[in-house]
Amino acid sequence: MTTTTAQRAASPVSAASAGYRTLWRWHFYAGLFVMPFLLILAITGTLYCFQPQIEPLLYPHRLIVEAQAQPQLSRDVLLAKARTAMPANAVAVTAPIETAPNRSVEFVFRLADGAKQSVYVNPYSGEVLGTLSVENRFMQVDRMLHRKLLLGKPGELLMELAACWTLVMLGTGIALWWPREKTTARAALWPRFALRGRALWKNLHAVMGIWLALGALAFVLSGLPWTGSWGKQFKALATSANLGAPAGSWGGLPLRSALPGDHAAHAGDMPAAPAAPAAPAVPDASQAKAEAKAETEAMPGMVMDDLPLPLTPWAVGNVKVPESTEPGGMQALSLQRLVALVASLGVKSGYNIALPTSPSGVYTVSYFPADPKIERTIYIDQYSGAVLKDIRYSDYGVVSQAVSYGTSLHMGRYFGLANQILCAAISLGLAAMAITGCVMWWIRRPRRSLGAPSRERAPPPMRGWKTGLVLLGIVFPLMGATLLAVWLTDGLLFRSKHELAS
Template identity: 65%
Template sequence: MSDTTSISAQRVAQAPHGAQPGYRTLWRWHFYAGIFVMPFLLVLAITGTIYCFQPQIEPLLYPHRLVVAPQAAPRLPTNALLARAQAALPAGARPLRAHIEASPARSAEFVFALPGGAKESVYVNPYDGTVLGTLDVDRRFMQVDRMLHRKLLLGKPGELLMELAACWTLVMIGTGVALWWPRGGASLRAALLPRLNARGRPFWKSVHAFVGVWLAVGALAFVLSGLPWTGSWGKQFKALATRASLGAPEGAWGGGLGLKSSLPGKAAAQTRAPAGAAEHTGHDMASMPGMVMDDLPLPNVPWAVGAVPVPHSPEARAQPGAQDSASNARLTLDQIVAQMHGLGVQSGYDIALPTTRDGVYTVSYFPADPKEERTVYVDQYSGAVLKDIRYDDYGAISQAVSYGTSLHMGRYFGLANQLVCAAISLGLGALAVTGFVMWWMRRPALANGIAAPPRERAAPPMRAWKAGLVLLGMVFPLMGATLVAVWLLDRAAFGRAARLSSS
């Protein structure tokens, strides 16, 4: 048995391209990236493909809630529909959001905060006011799929794991293309086609390389367009872009952004920031209680405005007796809808309702075309538009991220975009499967426990690759820490076994 294992190990060591300087080093790093990324790629592939087809899947999952028969009768006022929805819930339920959809075949949707802390969506027939049913916002199928995609349903730890997986995918892509690159007179055409007549591990290696090289550009675009949405690096990147005036719109950190409702009787000047406030971009402003757009109960918020604060009026809080009179003067939801119609926003948007007497109506329009994105803040008493943020107000980085997001989600050019995203997602899943098969087939042949490729005795300096890894680690600090950890673990735990395998 030991002789057989030794012979198999020698065959592995004499694999094609094994004599090329640096080949085994690249293979080793490709292996480490792949062995870590493999399970996450499968999750991303499945959940990402499902989420791309959300517009088609959700009506099939919840036809009796989301879909209604179009009628010639006029739709009921939005406020009347909201009242019907609230009447169907327990006492104490607070309205948080309204989804405005002009499609004659779509029900009206309202989101409420229940006394126990859960959020419930209520669906109402817009023609006769019949309550069609409810859904738990956090347990809705697509929301569960989205949270699996972003954080494995594990909260912050899962979010960090998925961020790491995305970063290590960059290593996997780079080393994979380098390993595939034709050498020794091999033609590029032959390298672009799979060897269907091969058997065993050579067949799986051929399929793995074929899928990987054809998907390399798309996979790279997927990773880079997804990273700005991560909870750790993405959040810091957004803040950095904002501070450099390349990301969020002007005034996103409070300067010149008087986003609060003016209580009746207050001077209009009190609703605006003082002169010169636009120069102040710190986080210590009195109008910043800590809540930002990303914290609002909105299903999707454009990346460029995610860090925009949701201020309050400290003067209003100091008047406890003003609440009743102020609430009587609040504009109705129908008036806000009519106002948005006049501003050119007619369908497919969400309105976050003011939950305090100094709050504002927040309208978020997140369409497929990034150039149509709108975020509008409306005074709940006067109807004054406090801020209307559009694509042209974004910085260069946010404009690029907006297009990347729309493409990443399969929204930008319709069904074709969805099919392209599905092909890339499923292709990444195929890379994980074929990589696992290759690893499993060669694992018994090597002496070390995880079947890592053997280390080269005299590896070339590979300064460009090392510089690239250092740069990657600097841009993504969490990734940099794991790079160092893997290198140390490789030297300490697997170094001796690897040298034995290559001897």
């Protein structure tokens, strides 16, 4: 018997599964790329899941007030108080509406340099409690780390690639640990703590991977629709196939609101509300008027994703924002009256209003609750108060409905604290996978070599896996390009190099 034959006979793994080393090699490459990003995603994702609990602890003097029996001041008075804390050329762009008696009232202003600043006001006394930079707020930094590594578009593409390569890592990892020959399902699903050294690390890594695979897959599939490259194209495709955005969002419905004199035509769209004097939605300063004119010129192409809203339902991201016809000197609807109108439509708290910043703007109400079935996006004429459009979950296409549920679960919002804990367990489990994978590589690493698993002596057919990778590359073109690059690099640079056999 030759040495090569003896080595093959002594290798139960090779005998048990042709292609094992090929799978291991691709699992190694996927892990090599994904693991650093996986640690960042796990930590930032866990923190973001607990945003409702963390933020009041970080900013208690701004967010929390003492609940009182007296009625709160009107939103218009509170907005006027908030303006006093901002430069004269700052423009109010967003009004988050939260009715909890122990929470302050927040308004978001856009400054002259484009930065956004939140102002917090005591709803009972009108005292300005402080300000926070929207971009530098802890949870916003955490969110941008999670989505873009704080690197803008390049970081967003890197995170998208990491998510796609996680699919390769999951698939190859499950295939490597799948019970074969005398291995039982119990042995594959339960760690063997009697093992020592690298064998123990490998067993823990594999068993954790099997348990976490479903959750990791759900994280990837629910996160990809929000990515800036593939997610944007997927949204456009779903919309064009009438599976995404609500019917009429790309045309077919009037997008210009009526003049206040035509309010009777919309009488069936809004409940009656007493008239009340109100301050204009924009300052009277000449600079603000110039900014409003510039925004009005850009308004025809504006969609929901362009509005200064912290979160909006995925389904409405490409929906065109309606316009108002300039009223010829008439006042805009007061903010207090608008809040009462929205409450009469069934949305009482936990939503954001994008304020009109030009004479042709509309009030945009974005309600993005934990339960996707009650999501709402409402456009309201800033002068007449007519409801121009009320988009609900039932108006979504089937793809958007699925994405809405996936998003709520992904963010740990759907079933409360239990959902947050489950997401944290999966995230931290994936971080542990990254650590155990690095420990295994460190233990077996050779000197002056990358340490990739050795090749099969004869390339196995593996038609199913090759087909799967090709399909992944077609569905995710950015990933397809990197798959091809890795395959070429592996073949050209490492084919002749001696690497660790096992």
